[in-house]
Amino acid sequence: MGSLTDALADAVSAEEIERADLPAEFRAVHVCAEDEAMFSGLSDKDVRKSLRVGSVAMPELAPDEVLIAVMASSVNYNTVWSAQFEPVSPFRFLEKFGRKGGWAGRHDLPYQVLGSDAAGVVVRVGSGVRRWRIGDHVVVSAAYVDEQDPGTHSDGMIGEEQLAWGYETNFGGMADYTVARASQLIPKPPHLTWEEAASNTACASTAYRMLVGERGARMKQGDVVLVWGAAGGLGSYGVQLVRNGGGVPVAVVSSARKADAVRRLGCDIIIDRNEIGLTDDPTDDPDEVIRIGKRLGAIVRERTGRDPDIVFEHIGRATFGVSVFVVRRGGVVVTCGSSTGYQHVFDNRYLWMKLKRVVGSHVANLQEAWDCNRLFELGAIVPTVSAVFPMDEVGEAVRVVQHNRHVGKIALLCLADRPGLGVTDPELRARVGGDDRLNPLRGMTAVVEGE
Known part of the structure; x- marks a missing residue:
């Protein structure tokens, strides 16, 4: 038997995949420690300059891990952070993780393979893996948890050792091969292509925990939910989850093109x-924050008849004060990020005197990720891929996200040599609506030539 990559291209059996030789090296998107200072003093931290595509060494597999041949991945904002080496250099994460010793020591390398999403084929399993087999088609949850941490047994996201795979760890999903713990694996929906499946897990599961999970906002039927950044990766799934759960999504967007995107996802109430x-x-002027909040509140009440019950927050400094102000008395602001800055200014009187709540949320535990994945299998929510890039053009793909020029998700082809591969249940695909239903945003993102 020849190389494993050749075997996968020939679509051979699981037994033949197991007999095929592993490559000593593989192609991967990575950043290098030697480049950490390259953006020092620069206002434009152009990720195209720091992202590399090249060969890295195949890591040894721990007993609780699997090796996955990655067919496709996708861009998340944490890839932008890694490529900028800020707000925290990824090599600080790797060094801290490596200090734990044992198998964690493998991660502390002078390069980091990026990516917190992947869809592919299991090609090797560790000696302690029980529920997965070579040949399984999987997607990967970004929640990298320690099963021996007591907090993990209450909620996988509560454990002290929880990390974001491909951001706080090495060997992420933007590569021809990736390493993941068995506790990260989810069955790939059989009716989706590789690039469609690879673009869902991190963002959709995060939005699911924020809105639907019992540890988030616990959305009810009829709830009015204000969704900031509704055309982006998180927001595009947030809008769908609100609609699917019987809520009323109110989308906030930044352009007519992005308004069209959320309209294609079934959202009728859109605020530019x-x-x-x-x-x-962002303004830190409390009076201006309240003025903006009053204008927003008036629009929401005019179009829905009430103040928002929930605000879906991930923008951060630019919007957080407005979110706290505008959510109804007793309502919830649920937050999972701060892309415009982490230091938030808000008037605390509107929080305590109106009995509002702020709920912090991060990724999703494995059960939440499986439950969210089931919604894709049912066709209740759909992928939001707007563009597909080959791995060699990853710099352009991440640059689009860095400048917020995208809508939905940007997919990255790895071992898949073209879009449209990976569907193993075409009848289910047809039943849930086919290509048009499953790709409402396709073609809405493009690189700006000469940028």
């Missing part, structure tokens, strides 16, 4: 942030 005077430059 220019309507409320929200700019790209």
Whole structure:
């Protein structure tokens, strides 16, 4: 038997995959420690300069891990952070993780393979893996948890050792091969292509925990949910989950093109942030925050009849004060990120005197990720891929996300040599609506030539 890569291209049996030789090296998107200072003093931290595509060594497999041949991955904002080496250099994460010793020591390398999403084929299993077999088609959850941490047994996201795979660990999903713990694996929906499946897990599961999970906002039927950044990776799944759960999504977007994107996802109530005077430059003026909040609240009440029950927050500094102000008395602001800055300014009177709550949320535990995946299998929510890039063009793909020019998700082809591969249940695909239903945003993101 020849190389494993050749065997996968020939679609051979699981037994033949097992007999095929593992490559000593493989192609991967990575950043290097020697480049950490390259953006020092620069305002434009152009990720195309730091992201590399090249060969890295095949890591040894721990007993609780699997090796996956990655067919496709996708861009998340943490890839932008890694490529900028800020707000925290990824090599600080790797060094800290490596200090734990044992198998963790493998991660502390002078390069980091990026990527917190992947869809592919299991090609090797560790000696302690019980529920997965060579040949299984899987997607990967970004929640990298320690099964021996007591907190993990209450909620996988509570354990002290929980990390974001491909961001706080090495060997991420933007590669021809990746290493994941068995506790990260989810069956790939059989009716989806590789690139469609690879674009869901991190963002959709995160949105599911924020809105639906019992540790998030616990959305009810009829709830009005204000979704910031509704055309992005998180927001595009947030809008769908609200609709699917009987809520009323109110989308906030930054352009007519992005308004069209959320309209394609079935959202009828759309607010352009220019309507409320929200700019790209965050304000810390409390009076201006309240003025923006009053304008936003008036629009939401006019179009829905009530204040938002929930605000879906991941923008951070530019919007957080407005979110706290605008959510109804007793309502919930649920937050999973701060892409415009982590230091939030808000008037605490509107929090305590109106009995509002702020809920922090991060990724999703494995049960939540499986439950969310089931919604894709049912066709209740659909992928939001707007563009597909080959791995060699990863710099352009991540640059689009860095400048917020994308809608939905940007997919990255790895071992899959073209889009459209990986469907193993075409009848189910037809039943849930086919290509048009499963690709409402396809073609809405493109690289700006000469940028």
